[in-house]
Amino acid sequence: MHGQDLLRQDLCRIGRSLFERGYVHATAGNISLRLDAPDGGGVLITPTDACLGFLAPEQLAWVDAQGQQRSGERASKTLALHRRIYAAAPDARCVIHTHSTHLVALTLQGVWRVDDILPPLTPYYVMKVGHVPLMAYRRPGDPEVADQVAQAIEAAARRGTPLRAVMLDRLGPVVWGPSATQAMATLEELEETAKLWLMCRREPAPLSQAQIEELRCHFGACW
Template sequence: MSSAMINTGSDAALREEICTVGASLYARGYTVGSAGNISARCEDGWLITPTDACLGRMDPAEIAKVDAQGQHVSGGRPSKTLELHRRIYANDADTRGVVHTHSTSLVALTLAGVWSDEDVLPPITPYYVMKVGHVPLVRYRRPGDPQVAAEIAARAASVRAVLLERLGPVVWERSVSHASWALEELEETARLWLMTTPRPEPLEQSAIDELCSTFNVRW
């Protein structure tokens, strides 16, 4: 994806970015059927994928537009997770894109047992530290439950992702593309963790400190 497409601020460019990212995630098996949703902050509200839309086959014109008050303006009917997305944006001014998928390895991790509720995976690779950070678990509630939105909103400014038990990751970043890249790193780390026996030890704290100081990352 060209850098010119990333978070230009215009509705047309954001619609194209959402469709491009959705198609890429779908083609590589990060989402299946009509699962998952993507949103982007725009100047006068938000764009979000329609409810029950297949991320691999979206029409930019059908992306739902909601205004600053959350009222549906145009496009398809907004995803039932709209309130979750809105609460993240409201609690983190730097967020301009949110991606949620039902990625296989991450859902499997919640079924097999996460590392801890506050860190679903240990920091076993440098890029997990640099691109993802701490990821807490949000215990199961039905899709669209407002209590999930409230719990995620309370964490939005301190982490960039959560893992919903039995449902998959929600990741937010400075653009839709950056959110998808962090989600991919998170899914790959889960896959590595689940396929490795015995489980690898996390990086030493001194190694994490070096990554943070060298690359100016938050952990």
């Protein structure tokens, strides 16, 4: 299980980094990593009500491919959501959910559009984040959220604009990616764009269609 041991340490490092930089607070948020068969299969996920800044590797819940917990403390209440994202987005290797301040504030003030919580303000938002739909409010851990998110991922894939994130109304973003590093980068870009939008009092004009098309042509942006 040496490979799983390394992944446990990596997940704790991610949690500590997010906590120390203010992306999560108290016991809010959760993180998971997909495990390959040699590492046991299934997912590693943070425990319910754990502070992400002070995780220990042995605390982390290992849930096998059949959904049975094999070790660690009780898995996060959002386990069903993480598992559905991995099923709907085969390239996802890491899922991160936070209660990031500016993004939650955005939902309280009103998002740009339900299918796009923020306009395409900057080139890196278009390239690194893409479309982010708003998911209707449900209590934390409600399994219906997992269904909503899986349906949004599948619909976006059919349109040729795959999702990297969704926003849970009043709760915070859920992001995923082919590595923990890329999932964190998506989260950071998303939160910083929300901060810019609110700081500028929601007044800046979005990038034009011609500017977005240029990003598609030069960088393969999926917008």
